[in-house]
Amino acid sequence: MTETGEFDAVMRHALDLAARGPEHGVNPRVGCVILSPVGNVLAEGWHRGAGTAHAEVDALSKLEPGRASGSTAVVTLEPCNHTGRTGPCSEALIAAGVTRVVYAVDDPGQASHGGAERLRHAGVDVVAGVQSDAVGRFLQDWLTAARLGRPHVTLKWASSLDGRTAAADGTSRWITGPAARRRVHEQRASSDAVIVGTGTVLADDSSLTARSDDGTLLPEQPVPVVLGDRAVPEHAAVRQHPNSPVFLSGHDLAADLIDLRERGVRTAFVEAGPTLASALLREGLVDELQVYLAPTLLGGSRSALADIGVGTIAEQRRLELDRVERIGDDVLIIAHDPHPRSLNRWTTERAAPATGDAARRIPPAPGPTTPSTPQTASQGA
Incomplete structure (x- = not known):
């Protein structure tokens, strides 16, 4: 041979x-x-x-x-x-x-x-x-974590065809149908952690559990992670999760992801509002996007994303499309960022070699400041 x-x-x-x-x-x-x-x-x-x-x-x-x-x-x-x-x-x-x-x-x-x-x-x-x-x-998720020094991050949102995640009054349940919601819960079960902002937890009282159609818990449950400064009440549903929730400030998303990696999190599924979602995208900390589009129109200002650092069309964040699926009456678009940000100093040094002392001096990347009151967009929670 x-x-x-x-x-x-x-x-x-x-x-x-x-x-x-x-x-x-x-x-x-x-x-x-x-x-x-x-x-x-x-x-x-x-x-x-x-x-x-x-x-x-x-x-x-x-x-x-x-x-x-x-x-x-x-x-x-x-x-x-x-x-x-x-x-x-x-x-x-x-x-x-x-x-x-x-x-x-x-x-x-x-x-x-x-x-x-x-x-x-x-x-x-x-x-x-x-x-x-x-x-x-x-090995994609493990390779991402090993190369980049952080979990493989999947960002999900569900929106209308015009990109709205909620109606004008803030209501968002339900934009997508039961088949799409079932897929979201399956994704939660296959992830090490599910991440939201405090705004989502406080607005929706999300449990962040992975559930079957009848509401029973699936055998595998992610660790719930809540980012933000605002206090989460003791009676909140997330505090009743089978796994103890992790609360992080969200002031430095890069540091938070490193923290999660050190806790054993290899895959993180983000179901956040536009503030936190936009901050992660702005910092290049999202590896995969899962966008559920429902055949409906809402109008208004409650869009899926806020500022992601694009000031002109030349700065648009071009993604690579992986696949498109029809799920019930909805459409799931899966795409990835071809240039995710590494938090692994060793990987960064290997990927961008320099000469002399400059090769060994890598300044710490600036951490994004995430407001502690992200808007809610947890449709599917």
């Missing part, structure tokens, strides 16, 4: 193994298949979450000592090269006698990258980039 194309099927199987791991948390979902010198499957493994064996070690643990000698390891992510809760996978592969490692995507982590280089230095044949597109899509 010398052609990289011959590893495609095995890599796809490794990706299926990776999908068995937990969707939430700071660690990536990784799968590994160990092949004999003639291409037979010797063992397979996957990562089951923080503190457990990584996929490569999990697979190797199923083999008798010496059985992996001369074998090929096919793994979805570059083997790590650092000691955290577990040891470096690169060293485990070397010690087991693996002579070839095939992987899909590079590990962008500051501490964990470098496994491929270590393996090559030890004389292991390394093949990179096999099925990288498929694995990259699968």
